[in-house]
Structure formats: C-alpha cells, structure tokens
Amino acid sequence: MLRIENLHARVDDKPILKGIDLTIKPGEVHAIMGPNGSGKSTLSNVLAGRSGYEVTEGTVTYRGRNLLELPPEQRARDGVFLAFQYPVEIPGVSNIYLLKAAYNAMRRHRGLNEVDALDFLKLVKEKTKIVDLDEQFLYRGVNEGFSGGEKKRNEILQMAILEPTLCILDETDSGLDIDALKVVANGVNSLRSPDRAFILVTHYQRLLDYVKPDHVHVLAHGRIVRSGDAGLAHELEQKGYGWIEAAAAGG
Numbered sequence: 001m002l003r004i005e006n007l008h009a010r011v012d013d014k015p016i017l018k019g020i021d022l023t024i025k026p027g028e029v030h031a032i033m034g035p036n037g038s039g040k041s042t043l044s045n046v047l048a049g050r051s052g053y054e055v056t057e058g059t060v061t062y063r064g065r066n067l068l069e070l071p072p073e074q075r076a077r078d079g080v081f082l083a084f085q086y087p088v089e090i091p092g093v094s095n096i097y098l099l100k101a102a103y104n105a106m107r108r109h110r111g112l113n114e115v116d117a118l119d120f121l122k123l124v125k126e127k128t129k130i131v132d133l134d135e136q137f138l139y140r141g142v143n144e145g146f147s148g149g150e151k152k153r154n155e156i157l158q159m160a161i162l163e164p165t166l167c168i169l170d171e172t173d174s175g176l177d178i179d180a181l182k183v184v185a186n187g188v189n190s191l192r193s194p195d196r197a198f199i200l201v202t203h204y205q206r207l208l209d210y211v212k213p214d215h216v217h218v219l220a221h222g223r224i225v226r227s228g229d230a231g232l233a234h235e236l237e238q239k240g241y242g243w244i245e246a247a248a249a250g251g
Ligand SMILES: Nc1ncnc2c1ncn2[C@@H]1O[C@H](COP(=O)(O)OP(=O)(O)OP(=O)(O)O)[C@@H](O)[C@H]1O
Pocket: 011, 012, 014, 016, 034, 035, 036, 037, 038, 039, 040, 041, 042, 043, 052
C-alpha cells in the first residue's frame, strides 16, 4: 500500500529526514516511536503533503502512484488521512459543516452521489458514539474551545466518517486521560480492516496496550534505526532510546 524509499526532506534548509525506508501493507498497524525532534511529525506531514517541507531525495509510492507529486487535497481524497498532533481551530466554521463538506468531496471523488443534510446527520450521529462525543460538538466551530482530549476525539470522528485507507495519527494519544485514550484506541480498532493501514506516531507504550501494532519502528536523527514487533515498544519503555541510538551510531 505504501512504500517509502530513501526519503530525505528538509525544512528551512535544515535536513530532517535522512533516508527513511518503510513498507506498509494493507491491514497493518505500524507504530513509530523515537526521541523528541527525531522527525516523526515531519514524516507524517510529508506523507500528508503539508506545505513547508521540501523532499530532496527518495520516493513514496502509495497504491501504485507517486504520492509526492499529488497536492494534499488529492492525497486526502485518495484516502490519506492525517490526525494532527496539534489540531487547528477554525472559528466560524461549524464542525458538522466541515465534516459534511469533506465527506461529500470524498464521495464525489469516488463517483458516488453526495448525501443530503438529513442522511449525513444520521451518519454523523452514529459515528459520534464511537468517540463518545456529545452532539453539541457538531455545532461548535471546528475545535473552537475544545479541550485537548476533545480535539483528539474529534480527529478520530473525522477519521471514522471519512474511512481513509492510510490513517496517520501523529501523537493522537498525547494529553489524553485514560478514558479518552481508550476511546481513541477503540476508534482505531473499530476501523482496523484488511484494506486499511495505520501509522501511529506515539511516545507511549500505553496506547499500544490497546492498539496492537504489527510493527514498531524507532526513528532517530531522521532515520529508522530499529524495527521490531510490539516487544520493542516494551523494551523502549524500560530502557529509553540511548542504547538504540548508540548502537545505530556504532553500526
Ligand atoms: N518549521 C520548522 N522550522 C524549523 N525547524 C523545524 C520546523 N519543523 C520542524 N523542525 C525541526 O525538525 C526537527 C524534527 O521535528 P519533528 O516535529 O518532526 O520531530 P518529532 O520527532 O515529531 O518530535 P516530538 O516528539 O517532539 O513531537 C526538530 O528539530 C524541529 O525543530
């Protein structure tokens, strides 16, 4: 589904990603961990096509196409979804308006009819239950005045409605209380399917107690320096990152 080869990217002339290789198959969940500043968000943003990043080398192939040549909105319509580390507020645009516009844009792209307001309301009410968000959040400005946890739930609501193919969650678990963490994890688990893949950027093993990853990767200094199974996350929890960084530098 996704093949990243020798990906290099920089921000403001500063090299951040320095040769990422990663292959993700449909149905898989890959966790990406790593020290602060190692490039995890940069990788997520480059895949989603966020502006401000310059890819200087390497390729990204998504479902057989060169992902990097597509504008961000095209990537989104093709099923790439990024749940932001810091979800943005859009005052004056109601949550339900944005959700409906995005949902119908995705349907048009797939050659389907747009849904009307009533049918969409039915769908969205169904999905709010998955994330345990009160319906009043649908009528507020997007993320406007939402608490940190509510914003993260709202990201999962967007994901549940858009049903993307490649879901990238950038620290969606940070700042969540234990109940919200379970809600977010349930949202991810309810969307797991053989034709959908996840990249979970996280600092915490605890998310991975609820969402079992197929692969865990450690990103350090812009490279994946270690990959393993779920056991690697437990090892990191106990030992930190120093030993892997030292081994990578030595090798
Ligand atoms: N717009 C920018 N301008 C300058 N430097 C940037 C910019 N965006 C990212 N960087 C730098 O790129 C490096 C990688 O940042 P990134 O956010 O990808 O790391 P991260 O692994 O997600 O970190 P964290 O775990 O702290 O969220 C950092 O040193 C950061 O300061």
